[in-house]
Amino acid sequence: MEYMQAPATSSQGNILCCTCGIPIPPNPANMCVSCLRTTVDISEGIPKQVNLNFCKQCERYLQPPASWVQCALESRELLALCLKKLKGNMTKVRLIDAGFLWTEPHSKRIKLKVTIQKEVMNGAILQQVFVVEFVIQGQMCDDCHRVEAKDFWNSVVQVRQKTSHKKTFYYLEQLILKHKLHQNALNIKEIHEGIDFYYATKQHAQKMVDFLQCTVPCRSKTSQRLISHDIHSNTFNYKSTYSIEIVPVCKDNVVCLSPRLAQSLGNMGQVCVCARVTSTIHLIDPNTLQTAEVDGGTYWRNPFNSLVSPRQLEEFIVMDTDIIRNQKLGAGAGIRSNKHTLAEVWVQKTSEMDTAQQYHCRTHLGHLLNIGDLVQGFDFANSNVNDEFLNKMNQSHIPDVVLIKKSYNRSKRVKRRNWKLKEMDKDREGMAPEDERQYQDFLEDLEEDEALRKNVNIFRDASKIPVESDTDDEGAPRISLMEMLEDLSLTDATGGEGADMLTE
Numbered sequence: 399m400e401y402m403q404a405p406a407t408s409s410q411g412n413i414l415c416c417t418c419g420i421p422i423p424p425n426p427a428n429m430c431v432s433c434l435r436t437t438v439d440i441s442e443g444i445p446k447q448v449n450l451n452f453c454k455q456c457e458r459y460l461q462p463p464a465s466w467v468q469c470a471l472e473s474r475e476l477l478a479l480c481l482k483k484l485k486g487n488m489t490k491v492r493l494i495d496a497g498f499l500w501t502e503p504h505s506k507r508i509k510l511k512v513t514i515q516k517e518v519m520n521g522a523i524l525q526q527v528f529v530v531e532f533v534i535q536g537q538m539c540d541d542c543h544r545v546e547a548k549d550f551w552n553s554v555v556q557v558r559q560k561t562s563h564k565k566t567f568y569y570l571e572q573l574i575l576k577h578k579l580h581q582n583a584l585n586i587k588e589i590h591e592g593i594d595f596y597y598a599t600k601q602h603a604q605k606m607v608d609f610l611q612c613t614v615p616c617r618s619k620t621s622q623r624l625i626s627h628d629i630h631s632n633t634f635n636y637k638s639t640y641s642i643e644i645v646p647v648c649k650d651n652v653v654c655l656s657p658r659l660a661q662s663l664g665n666m667g668q669v670c671v672c673a674r675v676t677s678t679i680h681l682i683d684p685n686t687l688q689t690a691e692v693d694g695g696t697y698w699r700n701p702f703n704s705l706v707s708p709r710q711l712e713e714f715i716v717m718d719t720d721i722i723r724n725q726k727l728g729a730g731a732g733i734r735s736n737k738h739t740l741a742e743v744w745v746q747k748t749s750e751m752d753t754a755q756q757y758h759c760r761t762h763l764g765h766l767l768n769i770g771d772l773v774q775g776f777d778f779a780n781s782n783v784n785d786e787f788l789n790k791m792n793q794s795h796i797p798d799v800v801l802i803k804k805s806y807n808r809s810k811r812v813k814r815r816n817w818k819l820k821e822m823d824k825d826r827e828g829m830a831p832e833d834e835r836q837y838q839d840f841l842e843d844l845e846e847d848e849a850l851r852k853n854v855n856i857f858r859d860a861s862k863i864p865v866e867s868d869t870d871d872e873g874a875p876r877i878s879l880m881e882m883l884e885d886l887s888l889t890d891a892t893g894g895e896g897a898d899m900l901t902e
Contacts (some may be wrong), residue, residue, distance in 0.1 A: 426522040434524065437723070440516035441528050444487045450480070450508065450532045455542035468540045472755050473499045480510050480532055492518045499529065508532040529706075541598065551596035552637060553603035557610065558592035562707045565778065566614060566648050566675050568840040572854040573613050574715040575820050579606055586824035593824065600638050608639050613677055615694030616644045627719040645697050649674050649843055649850075650802050651704040652776055652789040653681070659700040663690035664732025668791060669760070671802060672704075674843075674850050684762045684800060686727060687735045706776045706781050708839070713805060714745035716771045719758060721764050729761065739764035745773065745799060761801040772805040803846070816862040817882050820855070845875045858882040 412421040417433040451460035458466040469476035491514040499509040510530045539561040582602040585592045597603040619641040626635040651672045666688040673680040678691040722740040741764025844851040
């Protein structure tokens with residue numbers, strides 16, 4: 399504590415303190431610093447210990463009355479927040495300086511050194527330095543409270559697909575993880591034929607709906623339910639529900655188009671194979687290699703369904719193959735695929751090897767199939783398919799067999815797979831054996847289709863030995879190391895002991 403006074407001149411003399419009588423330079427109070435300190439305390443009324451609320455989940459501080467701000471230790475933002483806590487008690491003094499004093503980071507204490515001035519007896523200006531201790535108290539913010547509750551939601555996005563296979567959902571999950579759209583969800587619940595995303599605000603739900611409409615062919619419906627109504631302020635509280643229906647077509651499905659839709663797509667055949675489903679449905683005609691893309695709006699105006707489920711696919715063995723070259727397309731034909739090769743093949747079911755029954759068909763897999771290879775396909779000749787457009791087709795235009803994909807040894811592919819995918823944290827009872835088989839189908843699709851995996855983050859599995867070649871001995875496609883990302887691991891960055899400290 400000290401006086402703030404003009405510098406003394408040579409003509410000024412000393413005076414005696416009116417209390418203790420020691421010689422001092424003249425001042426308006428006529429008192430020495432020691433006596434004035436015992437008489438006047440300008441920091442009176444300013445608390446020396448203040449509570450500061452801190453949310454451990456999101457690491458934010460409470461800024462009264464109801465806002466939460468992100469502040470680093472010893473930052474300007476935290477200094478401003480602490481001074482606002484003292485502002486109401488410092489109306490009669492003048493703030494000169496403020497700064498942090500070092501404390502242990504885990505002590506839950508923040509010490510602030512404050513310098514203030516105040517005019518006291520007979521116009522004397524007194525300056526004093528003192529320390530204010532801020533005690534950090536834990537308090538969960540409203541946002542984190544809603545997240546922990548998991549049942550408090552304002553909007554829900556219900557994603558549904560009426561199909562027996564979940565390949566589209568697995569692909570959609572990877573897109574959501576890549577763009578980090580799952581972080582704002584309060585809860586993610588997996589149910590039959592779909593997934594539910596729960597959000598605290600309508601804006602986050604609308605953002606998810608916009609993302610889904612841009613990534614998969616779908617249509618949406620919106621509904622609201624009134625929760626409460628304030629008649630005085632004329633405000634309404636609604637719970638919103640967004641229903642998203644994805645087209646019921648997955649990769650490797652066999653579909654039958656309507657004659658009108660097939661003609662509009664370049665006079666392609668009605669029986670087609672779905673090559674992949676991204677923002678559009680990619681179709682290929684196995685008889686001509688003609689390709690087409692069907693967006694969501696076109697599909698809902700001219701809907702078509704899958705003719706076969708994955709369980710109905712049968713295994714065939716290639717007996718003979720003949721590449722078709724210089725295939726001429728008709729007038730008005732669309733784009734032809736350059737990644738596939740048209741071929742005529744003779745196949746036989748592996749379950750009928752003791753017979754002489756063989757099937758002849760055209761396929762778009764001529765670049766993959768050789769004599770003796772195994773291939774999965776659908777037998778139209780010995781099946782009963784109930785479809786509106788297929789029943790009206792000329793029987794001579796319906797193929798006996800449609801080959802879908804080349805078959806490889808799954809157990810060997812699983813053992814040699816040196817990569818992995820991340821999954822969302824969602825509520826589900828457990829993965830059924832059928833779900834596990836479908837997930838393995840999706841992983842194989844990523845290995846076989848480069849265009850499908852370019853939008854997916856693939857991470858290297860450190861628990862498996864890296865593979866230098868892109869194909870194995872059987873010719874099964876594999877993902878190269880150049881396409882894999884390094885997964886972040888705490889043990890890699892800090893070691894085992896550091897990882898334990900960070901996870902506590």
